[in-house]
Each structure stands twice: as structure tokens, then as C-alpha cells.
Amino acid sequence: MRRRIGQAVLLWHTVRHLKPVQIGGRAWFRLHRPKPDLAPAPALRDRAGPWVRPAGRQPSQLGPDRFCFLNQEGDLGGGWDDGRRDKLWRYNLHYFDDLNADSAQDRVAWHQSLIRRWVADNPPGVGTGWEPYPTSLRIVNWIKWTLAGNRLPPEAVQSLAVQARWLSRRLEHHLLGNHLFANAKALVFAGSFFTGDEPARWLSRAATILKREIPEQILDDGGHFELSTMYHALALEDALDLENLWRAYPDSRRLTAGIDGLVAARIAPMRRWLTAMCHPDGEIAFFNDSAFGVAPPPAALDAYASRLGLDPIGPGKAGLLRDSGYARLEAGPSVVLADVARVGPDYLPGHAHADTLSFELSVGWQRVLVNSGTSVYAAGPERLRQRGTAAHNTVVIAGENSSEIWSAFRVARRARPFDLSIEDDGSTTVLACSHDGYTRLARGAVHRRTLILQPGGLTVEDVLAGGADPAEARFHFHPSWDVAVDGAHGRAVSDRGQVVAWVIEAGTASIQAGTHHPEFGISLPSACLVVGLEAGRSLVRFTWSSVSSSSGSI
Structure with missing residues (x-):
């Protein structure tokens, strides 16, 4: 009985802080299962501006079907949803981060084959890969890969549209925070990559989310409100990616209701915050959930900002x-x-x-x-x-x-x-x-x-x-x-x-x-x-x- 009371007290002091959308949204998310929309993909938008190389990560694809995530090697022998693997490892498998990792150009053949295999092996709406967070990161990574000069096969272009439609109906309002931001970022990428009325609706929905979330998630001193140095670095990468995207697709910028200005105004404070929270060795301190190897290193983010023509920030200030x-x-x-x-x-x-x-x-x-x-x-x-x-x-x-x-x-x-x-x-x-x-x-x-x-x-x-x-x-x-x-x-x-x-x-x-x-x-x-x-x-x-x-x- 005492244990049950203790658990009830823990639960009460946890849920009493939640927003109504988190409680109601969790029930809705579990019960609502939309049917994937398999309609033909919209037309591709013409790119009118430059795309610069984004921040790189360490390569994670070791062979055509072999990977290293979270310092654990594995392959596709057990499929894309191998229950012997931790869920975070399986999430990483579906992210496709390696498409934009360091020296990715040396693995283009592997990437093309893996994208085709993912489309063939992961039917719409089924499995870990179709959960909103990995879907969001994959949409962004596939589009960044094409902007780097690679070509998505036709079935992947079609899948990308299906993924964006699915995501637009599975937004993580029940989780909020970095998950919802990642959802909105993916819709901005998809809405910019495609053109027409449907992509415009994705951009509008993303703009509504970001207009609310950016002022809340990015504090006045530039820090990310979840107060993790690692997630702050990821949020800074998101902001730089969005700025990069809008330069490549300036007409989509006009469809996001001024969100580009909100993002641009926060990049410098976010960069200053990150430098202040790094040790002299140039890497992040460990407060809350933080580790190396998840977000790009601060030096890679700084180099990314430089390639975008942004002003230097300088060392962290006391x-x-x-x-x-x-x-x-x-x-x-x-x-x-x-x-x-x-x-x-x-x-x-x-x-x-x-x-x-x-x-x-x-x-x-x-x-x-x-x-x-x-x-x-x-x-x-x-x-x-x-x-x-x-x-x-x-x-x-x-x-x-x-x-x-x-x-x-x-x-x-x-x-x-x-x-x-x-x-x-x-x-x-x-x-x-x-x-x-x-x-x-x-x-x-x-x-x-x-x-x-x-x-x-x-x-x-x-x-x-x-x-x-x-x-x-x-x-x-x-x-x-x-x-x-x-x-x-x-x-x-x-x-x-x-x-x-x-x-x-x-x-x-x-x-x-x-x-x-x-x-x-x-x-x-x-x-x-x-x-x-x-x-x-x-x-x-x-x-x-x-x-x-x-x-x-x-």
C-alpha cells in the first residue's frame, strides 16, 4: 500500500505541471490513426538560390547495410524494427543522418540503395520509422541530401510526399519541445521542396507552430528552454538549416509568415550561448541530458554559420x-x-x-x-x-x-x-x-x-x-x-x-x-x-x- 501511495504522489507531482494539450493530445495521438495518403507527389519547386554544406557528423554507415549508432554496431539482418535493439538505436537507423555526414559523397551508392530499401521495406504508417520524430529527421535528411547535388529515385520522391502528409496528421503536440519543433522544421523542408497548394498548407501549418514555439523555446539569453547543452546544439543546427533552406528557396520564405525573421534574429544569441557553455577544449559541458556525438560539434556549427556568411561570435564570455x-x-x-x-x-x-x-x-x-x-x-x-x-x-x-x-x-x-x-x-x-x-x-x-x-x-x-x-x-x-x-x-x-x-x-x-x-x-x-x-x-x-x-x- 505504501508503495502505491508513493507512486501516486510521484505521478501527481509530475502530471500537475502538464499543459492540457499534453494530456488530451496523448489520448488523441494514441486513438487517432489516420490512413496514409498515397496520392501522387506534388511537383518539385525550382531551387532559386545557393545551398551550402551543412554541419557534418561522424559517419554512421559502415557498409551497404551495416551501421554504428550510439557506439554499437549492427546491421539490417533483423530488419528495420529489430526488437533486439534499443529503441533509440532503431530511431537512429531511420534518421538517415549519414546522408549528410562527413565524407558522405564517398557513400552515395550506399545511400541510394539504402533509400530504395527503406521505401520497399517500410509500408506507409507502419513501424518505428513512421513515428513522427524519425519521420521528421528523415524528411530533412533526404531533402538536404538532394540539395547537396544527389538525386532521389522516383519512388523516394513519392514516399517523401506520403511522409510529409502523414507527419502533418501526427504532430507531437502531446510532447511539445524539441519534438514539435522537429515536426515543424520537417514540414518547412517538405513545403519548400514541393510546390503547389498542398505544400503551401504544410508551410502554413509549420509557420503557425514555429510562431508560437520559437519565442518560447529560445530564451532571451539565447539558450534552449530544455536547458540541455546537447539539445541546444541541435536547436542551433535546426535554425541554421532553416536559414540555409530559405536561401535556396526564397519563394517559400514568403509563405512562412515572417517566421524566417524570428529564426534569423535568434541565431546569434544561440551561438553566443553555446560558446559560453563550452569548455576551453571547445566542447559542451554536461548539464541535463548531454553527451558528445549526437549534435554536431560546436566547431562544426560555427563553420556552418561561417559558410552562411554569418558574423563570427568569438570566445565564450564570462x-x-x-x-x-x-x-x-x-x-x-x-x-x-x-x-x-x-x-x-x-x-x-x-x-x-x-x-x-x-x-x-x-x-x-x-x-x-x-x-x-x-x-x-x-x-x-x-x-x-x-x-x-x-x-x-x-x-x-x-x-x-x-x-x-x-x-x-x-x-x-x-x-x-x-x-x-x-x-x-x-x-x-x-x-x-x-x-x-x-x-x-x-x-x-x-x-x-x-x-x-x-x-x-x-x-x-x-x-x-x-x-x-x-x-x-x-x-x-x-x-x-x-x-x-x-x-x-x-x-x-x-x-x-x-x-x-x-x-x-x-x-x-x-x-x-x-x-x-x-x-x-x-x-x-x-x-x-x-x-x-x-x-x-x-x-x-x-x-x-x-x-x-x-x-x-x-
Whole structure:
């Protein structure tokens, strides 16, 4: 009975934040099964402008029917819907990302054959490949491939029209967020690729969605509202793709009711946000669902923007990204990226982790302290562990999570940050913030963290107010560091010979084994410094010698 009550409480604190369209839309989506429209495809629109090469990804097609997705190799021996594969792997199989990956021109024959095989093996409306999200990405990838100078076979052109019609009747209003944006983007691509009354209706429907979603999803500081660095990079790719498309089809631009202006105005803020949330090594920090290898690397997105003739953005600037709730601190060779944000939109926290007040640290070009990353989406203990507070550089109280993450993409009660302050006198930056995520516990407390960054060190102070449950601050080292502790003192030595030392002025220290997940399907051993709070307080001072900001070496 107690378990049932607990599950009911979790469910209530999850669904009470949802929008009515998500609840009603879910029922409609499950019950409404439109019949695929197999009418002949509309005529193709004449391209009147240039198309530049989009952002590339690592190749994923290894042979005519062999692939590597999420660092797992497989083939089509079990078909397009092989139940032995995780759903995310099967989704990737239907995306056709390799059509526009690096050196795609070397695999054109494979691509042509695979497109024909997909059309033959996937009857309209049946199977994973016809779910709205993979349909959306596939529509875009097929069209981008043709704009690069390749020719879709006639049966694929017909299938593309059928897919667009199907998608227009299966929009993911029940999910909203990046899924609905991807749906609308695909309709813009299809409506631009074809011409006539029907494609004009696709463009009109997409414009209605984007007119509402762009101002909501792209915050004033440029961040994507789901607050994942990885999904922000994907959203930036979407914006650049749309700008590229409208230059190739300027007449379709006129049919989108000014949406092109909304997109264009947000590209520069989105690029600045991304540079601010990257480490000196040029790659994204790991907050919420984030990993390398899903979105194009920031450098590839920057090069894409350059090919479109957009102005350079420059390096990330220190300061507070107030609307999204992240901060970038800099001092000498060191960079701290700190999470003082909510877990995400109240009605859409599916990609959230319980990582409130976590941070990541780089010294020079080397990452030192890192959140653990993301390697799985499938529901289960490992997914819960990676989303949990203990997998991040923050404080755990009584072994609980600061936000009640559950299932694969659910969050019940959430931590709310408050009382944020940031001061910078030119040599020292002090960031302080509190959150209330643990006040739901019987003896829970408010957690307040203070970060003090100077050129040669970082001080981290954690204080609990109002509770007495046991608590620990966790500091996950990047796998490239060997870590040792001797009482209140410790040191870590990187594979480049760099040394970071620390002294614990309040709290008790131990080293625990951990794991790091820089990509889906990858788990690397790492070390975690665990500092037990004493009388509700811990204070750790990390120090390092001066390093070259360009090489990370002493």
C-alpha cells in the first residue's frame, strides 16, 4: 500500500505541471490513426538560390547495410524494427543522418540503395520509422541530401510526399519541445521542396507552430528552454538549416509568415550561448541530458554559420546567463560552468537531471571536474543513476535526489534555485545560490553553495540550513586524472602531468569509484572525491599551478 501511495504522489507531482494539450493530445495521438495518403507527389519547386554544406557528423554507415549508432554496431539482418535493439538505436537507423555526414559523397551508392530499401521495406504508417520524430529527421535528411547535388529515385520522391502528409496528421503536440519543433522544421523542408497548394498548407501549418514555439523555446539569453547543452546544439543546427533552406528557396520564405525573421534574429544569441557553455577544449559541458556525438560539434556549427556568411561570435564570455540559469566564471587559465537553473520547463522536464547547483571545472584545456554525462535513454536503474544527484558535482542529502527523477524522462517534485548572487572584482569571482529541493524530506534542508574562483584555485563551500540528515558533496574527476587522498589533503595528476591539489577545511574525505559517460554507449572508470558534511557544512579549496591556456600543460 505504501508503495502505491508513493507512486501516486510521484505521478501527481509530475502530471500537475502538464499543459492540457499534453494530456488530451496523448489520448488523441494514441486513438487517432489516420490512413496514409498515397496520392501522387506534388511537383518539385525550382531551387532559386545557393545551398551550402551543412554541419557534418561522424559517419554512421559502415557498409551497404551495416551501421554504428550510439557506439554499437549492427546491421539490417533483423530488419528495420529489430526488437533486439534499443529503441533509440532503431530511431537512429531511420534518421538517415549519414546522408549528410562527413565524407558522405564517398557513400552515395550506399545511400541510394539504402533509400530504395527503406521505401520497399517500410509500408506507409507502419513501424518505428513512421513515428513522427524519425519521420521528421528523415524528411530533412533526404531533402538536404538532394540539395547537396544527389538525386532521389522516383519512388523516394513519392514516399517523401506520403511522409510529409502523414507527419502533418501526427504532430507531437502531446510532447511539445524539441519534438514539435522537429515536426515543424520537417514540414518547412517538405513545403519548400514541393510546390503547389498542398505544400503551401504544410508551410502554413509549420509557420503557425514555429510562431508560437520559437519565442518560447529560445530564451532571451539565447539558450534552449530544455536547458540541455546537447539539445541546444541541435536547436542551433535546426535554425541554421532553416536559414540555409530559405536561401535556396526564397519563394517559400514568403509563405512562412515572417517566421524566417524570428529564426534569423535568434541565431546569434544561440551561438553566443553555446560558446559560453563550452569548455576551453571547445566542447559542451554536461548539464541535463548531454553527451558528445549526437549534435554536431560546436566547431562544426560555427563553420556552418561561417559558410552562411554569418558574423563570427568569438570566445565564450564570462557572466550569468540569467534567463536559462547558467553561469560562466573565468580566472586566469581556469573556467567554471555552474548550474543555477531550474531543471527545465515545468511542463517539459523530460531531459532533466537532478543536478541543481552542480558545476564543471577546466584548467587550461583539460577538464578536471565533470558531471557524469549520459549514455542511455532506456528506462532502468542505469538511466536513473545517471540522472541522479550523486552522478553530479553537487550535494546529496540522505542518499536522495534533489529533484524527484523517475522512469526514463519523468520528474515529480523539483528543486528551485533562489537567492542567487554573483560578484566579480576582476581577479576573483564569487557565485552563491541556494535551492529548496530537499525541503520535501522529513529532516530536509536548504542547500546553499558558494563558489570562489581565482586564477590559482577554486573554493567550494556547501552549507545546509534547517535539517540534520547526513549529506555529502561529490566531486567527479575526469577519467584522465589519477586521484589520491590523505586525510584532509589530496591531489590529482592528469595524463599530461598537470597537478590539482586540495585541502578540506570542513568535512571528511574519501575516494569512491565512479563512471563517466562522454557518449551514448560508453562508460569510463573515474574517481569521485566524496566530502561528508560536518554540522551541515563542508569547505574544499582546490589549487593548481599556472598553465598555458592553449595547451593545458604546466
